[in-house]
Amino acid sequence: MFYQLAVREEIPRLFRNMVIAGIREGVAENKRGHFVPILQGEAELKKFVHSHEPEDAYLIICGRTGNITQ
Numbered sequence: 001m002f003y004q005l006a007v008r009e010e011i012p013r014l015f016r017n018m019v020i021a022g023i024r025e026g027v028a029e030n031k032r033g034h035f036v037p038i039l040q041g042e043a044e045l046k047k048f049v050h051s052h053e054p055e056d057a058y059l060i061i062c063g064r065t066g067n068i069t070q
Helices: 013-025 029-034 042-048
Strands: 004-007 035-038
Touching: 004 042, 013 035, 029 035
Parallel strands: 004 035
Antiparallel strands: none
16 A cells, blocks of 8 residues: 655645645545645655655655554
Protein backbone atom coordinates (compact mmCIF):
# COMPACT_ATOMS: atom_id res chain seq x y z
CA MET A 1 0.00 0.00 0.00
CA PHE A 2 1.22 3.51 -0.68
CA TYR A 3 0.26 7.04 0.28
CA GLN A 4 0.89 10.11 -1.83
CA LEU A 5 1.81 13.09 0.34
CA ALA A 6 1.28 16.63 -0.87
CA VAL A 7 3.59 18.76 1.27
CA ARG A 8 2.21 22.29 0.99
CA GLU A 9 2.81 24.15 4.24
CA GLU A 10 3.82 27.31 2.36
CA ILE A 11 0.30 27.87 0.97
CA PRO A 12 -1.45 30.69 2.84
CA ARG A 13 -4.31 29.38 5.00
CA LEU A 14 -6.86 31.37 3.02
CA PHE A 15 -6.10 29.36 -0.15
CA ARG A 16 -5.22 25.91 1.26
CA ASN A 17 -8.60 24.23 0.77
CA MET A 18 -8.85 25.43 -2.81
CA VAL A 19 -5.28 24.35 -3.68
CA ILE A 20 -5.60 20.95 -2.00
CA ALA A 21 -8.92 20.34 -3.80
CA GLY A 22 -7.21 21.14 -7.11
CA ILE A 23 -4.33 18.78 -6.37
CA ARG A 24 -6.75 16.03 -5.27
CA GLU A 25 -8.60 16.33 -8.60
CA GLY A 26 -5.32 15.47 -10.32
CA VAL A 27 -5.06 12.21 -8.39
CA ALA A 28 -6.81 9.21 -9.95
CA GLU A 29 -10.18 8.68 -8.26
CA ASN A 30 -9.31 5.15 -7.11
CA LYS A 31 -6.13 6.48 -5.41
CA ARG A 32 -7.65 9.46 -3.57
CA GLY A 33 -8.10 7.41 -0.40
CA HIS A 34 -4.31 7.30 -0.19
CA PHE A 35 -3.78 11.03 -0.79
CA VAL A 36 -2.63 12.93 2.31
CA PRO A 37 -2.04 16.69 2.35
CA ILE A 38 0.75 17.70 4.75
CA LEU A 39 0.16 21.28 5.92
CA GLN A 40 2.56 21.53 8.86
CA GLY A 41 5.95 20.12 9.83
CA GLU A 42 7.34 20.48 6.31
CA ALA A 43 10.83 21.50 7.47
CA GLU A 44 11.08 18.52 9.80
CA LEU A 45 9.88 16.10 7.11
CA LYS A 46 12.36 17.43 4.55
CA LYS A 47 15.16 17.20 7.09
CA PHE A 48 14.17 13.61 7.90
CA VAL A 49 14.33 12.54 4.23
CA HIS A 50 17.46 14.65 3.53
CA SER A 51 15.68 16.79 0.93
CA HIS A 52 17.83 19.67 -0.29
CA GLU A 53 15.90 21.09 -3.25
CA PRO A 54 12.36 22.55 -3.11
CA GLU A 55 10.96 20.13 -5.70
CA ASP A 56 12.81 16.97 -4.59
CA ALA A 57 10.71 13.81 -4.65
CA TYR A 58 11.36 11.22 -1.98
CA LEU A 59 10.21 7.78 -0.93
CA ILE A 60 9.65 6.57 2.63
CA ILE A 61 9.22 2.83 3.09
CA CYS A 62 7.52 1.52 6.23
CA GLY A 63 7.12 -1.99 7.57
CA ARG A 64 3.74 -3.47 8.50
CA THR A 65 3.94 -1.93 11.96
CA GLY A 66 4.59 1.56 10.56
CA ASN A 67 8.29 1.60 11.38
CA ILE A 68 10.52 3.25 8.80
CA THR A 69 12.56 0.68 6.84
CA GLN A 70 16.05 1.87 5.99
